[in-house]
Amino acid sequence: MESNFFNSPQTLPNIANAKEDSINAKSNDFTQFNRVDSTQCNETTHTKSYESTQNITQKLLNSENIAPLLQNATSKELQEIAQIIRDRILQVVSKNGGHLSSTLGAVELIIGMHAVFPCEQNPFIFDVSHQAYAHKLLTGRFKDFESLRQFQGLSGFIAPSESAADYFIAGHSSTSLSLGVGVAKAKILSGKNSQKSGQNEKPIIMIGDGAMSAGLVYEALNEIGERKLPMVIVLNDNEMSIAKPIGAISKILSKSVTSPLYQTFKQKIKKIVDKMPDGTAFIAKRFEESFKLISPGLLFEEFGLDYIGPIDGNNLDEVIKTLKSVKNLHTPVIIHAQTIKGKGYKIAEGKYEKWHGVAPFDIESGKALSSVTLISPTATFSNTLLKMASLDSKIVGVTAAMPSGTGLDKLMDTFPERFFDVAIAEQHAVTSMAAMAREGFKPYIAIYSTFLQRAFDQIVHDVCIMNLPCVFCIDRAGLVGEDGETHQGLLDISYLKALPNIALLAPRSNKMLESMLESSVATKGPLAIRYPRGKFLYDYFLHTYENANIDSLEYQILQYLQNLDSKISNNFNEMFKPEMIIDSKFWENFTHNNIDSKILIVGYGNGVGRGIFTILELQKNHNIKANLLDLKSIKPLDSNALKPYFSSYDFIFVLSDSYKINGVGEALLSLANELDSKKVSKIITFEIKDAFIKHGKTELIEQSLGLDSKTLAKNIANFSCN
CATH class of the missing domain: 3.40.50.920 (Rossmann fold)
Incomplete structure (x- = not known):
């Protein structure tokens, strides 16, 4: 059921496990563990006082929609709200699991977006949307946030079924700019964005630097710049996607970080502009153009977008000031905001993959609460492929920005020359490995089931028609649980089974997975091996009843x-019987x-x-x-x-x-x-x-x-x- 977000501040109905009494008791007692102040980079602790912001913060704690109120809030009020939100995120994610570091880093950006742009008229589009927890909390879901990622509870991603404030479902990377293109065109054609009428509704987009590695982004940028489509793009640059970002795009974005010359120049120009009479600031712009080769703005301005930044994305005042400066534009603009992934929780700050997606953990120590006793299919794949690569120099592995998630990190560490992280580019991963297979190598393509969907045409056109021996190692096949409808791995059998030449295997256990992988070097054509997230139920049975009554x-x-398992062979033909x-x-x-x-x-x-x-x-x-x-x-x-x-x-x-x-x-x-x-x-x-x-x-x-x-x-x- 959709909440009436724009008309009344209601909480979501029928949300399971929303323990309101417990939440009310804790709402003003956010214990601070290993926290950093929301406005400072240096570690500090302080005693919060909400007296001056009692009205708006109480509405937030009561799960009222406070997004419209932020436009008239004071800087102090917004800072207090940022801290409450950050505490709430840490409190709930530590119990339920979820995406932590990216959403902690995006708090100030999201508050700033709501403080400047009403999302009723200006649809907020979040790329992937795992960083959008603050948006949920601001738009009437503070109490229901307790049910985050729980069965029949709040989704861990943007979900229009929860609230009208959630404009478009997200979960897969790099779709936001294309959505923005559609919204901008619709606003223009419906007369809601017109300089003549004074209407200026437009999409407000948040996209991470990791998502900028996908080709879909540049397909959208090509049209955005050509048509000068009105939109505000907030580039949340925390210098980390799920894994350490790679490729030319990440290098361009990082130039602003690594170039002292650019930073010094930018500071001096700002001082000059502040002293200039109105109307002469264009001179500073001319100066900056001569420095484009060391500025990430070059990339976007060549596409036809105005570029602002980099700004401190964790400084609320700077974020709001920048957003206000572009509010009245009828052209596309990108704001490059640098944020700290894991901001406010020092244990998570500066970590690449560990704190991206987390299981329940102890806030004070950062240690996971549950102990894993079963070897996961991912770990079995990782260990087996490394062993195979040690024996066969023709084996190579590729992943799309997820070396640790897919288990290819061991291959990366041991044989870096035979490991390829192509960033968020599943299509490119498949086609490039098809060519390596054509050259006599043995590619192992490790991709989650849900993300393999993005490369369907390449599987058909570049692998199956050519009948090349590429092995698709499909992780997270089947039900994946808390990540929900955008991430369930349920489609791979249905679409791969329709393709000529490819073979489809599914092991029942870790031991069978190991055998299928080791025997797969004998394949003469495309082969897919699918395996689940977390554990094999077969192995879980063996573990559960290992001490059963005789x-x-x-x-x-x-x-x-166990007797059957002792007879498993590595004969490739036996895998199909x-x-x-x-x-x-x-x-x-x-x-x-x-x-x-x-x-x-x-x-x-x-x-x-x-x-x-x-x-x-x-x-x-x-x-x-x-x-x-x-x-x-x-x-x-x-x-x-x-x-x-x-x-x-x-x-x-x-x-x-x-x-x-x-x-x-x-x-x-x-x-x-x-x-x-x-x-x-x-x-x-x-x-x-x-x-x-x-x-x-x-x-x-x-x-x-x-x-x-x-x-x-x-x-x-x-x-x-x-």
Whole structure:
């Protein structure tokens, strides 16, 4: 439900876990840990006093929409608000996890934007939007912020479904300027931006320096400059994207930091301009033009935009003064604001990747609250690829601005000459690696499932048509939890399965992932290996029941699985053959009776682990014994191996972390219909429904979709008994 942001200061309805009593009790007791004053770069602590700002701050704490009030607020009031917001962000993110350092650094910029531009008439467009927490807090969501990234709570990104103040959904990088182009054109055509009428509505855009590495930005800049489209672009330059920025663009933006000559010149020009009569400041502009080669403004001014900066993006007075100076322009302008990522929390300041996205942590020490006991699929990929690269000098790795997130950081550290971070440029990553494959190298392209969507045409045109041996290592496949609908990794099977030449594998466990990777050096064509975020459910089962009672079903399954795992080989052809995980032989050994199960669960990837937990539920609560098959490969399907299953089982239930449309179940149904068999099993698929899946803990999302083991067992029992 959308809150009526522009008409009444309401909190969001139906937000789960919004503990208002707790929030009210804590609202005026923001404990300061390792904090830095919001207006100073030096470390300090101070006792806050809100008496002078009681009215506006109380409205903020009461979750009223205070954005319109900021235009008449004093500098002192705005400084107090900045500190309250920064405290609130730190308080909630430390408990819920989320994006911390970028949003702490952007607080003053967002307050300044609201203090100068009414967002009702001037849509605020946040690139990626993980830095926009302050915007949420200012626009009536202070109490509901407690539910950040929680199931049925506030999104960690801009979400129009939450508030009319959230103009356009964001999550993927570098879309903001193209959105701004559309808004600016619409404002002009509707007469809302016209020098003749005096109307001057326009988009206000915030984009990070990391996002400036993507090609989409320059496609938009090309049109912005050509058409002189009215907009204000705030470039939030914290010298860090998710990882350390690379490439020519980052070097251009950093010139203002590293050039003492430019800084000295700029300071002297400012002193001169301050003393000049009105109308003569253009002379200073002429002087600056002669210094363009050392100024980042060169890039943007060549595109046809006015450039201002760099300014101190954490100095509220300077931010507001600069924004006011461009408010009446009818042309595009970019304000280059330098901010400190992690501003106000000294433990996070100056860190590259560690504090970008965080799990719950202790504020005072900065240490994570949860201990990780299982090896993640990402770590397995990282360790395995490094081992492979040590043995084969033809192996190279590429990532799009996420070396640590994808696990390629170890390859980067050990073999930097064979590691390529191409910045936020998935299309370029794929095409450039296609050429390396053409030259005889073995590229491993590590990209999150959600971001691989950006390179679809390159996969088709440059890899699959050429039938090149590029290995796509698809991390975060399936449900990813708290990052929500823009980041769920549910589409890769559906669109990759449609492409000729490519093969699709999904391991059930870390051990199987290691084997698939090691055997993949033998591929003669495109290959995709998808694996989940966090953990394999198969490995989680082994970990959970490693100390189970020796007579229990859990222990017997564990022993059976460990025996199977000991036989995993690195034979590439074996990776495409389905493997029986739990069969009638297992049930006969467990029950000491002849068992002929008529139910087969087919798991793909993490669906295998989910199938194991479901089999436990079926036996314990429904007295039903089901078998389990690990499909391993969805493309190609081994029709000879699968044909006997279609005729020997009454029911086949499919489990996979993918969309039902063009998913695993549809592939099996299609194959079954093609086979010449007198009896064909009834195939029922439990995959993701045709909808975008919102954020929350993965376990809660699965329950809401009916994909938890208890619900699956109940539904399977109902189907098989009717």
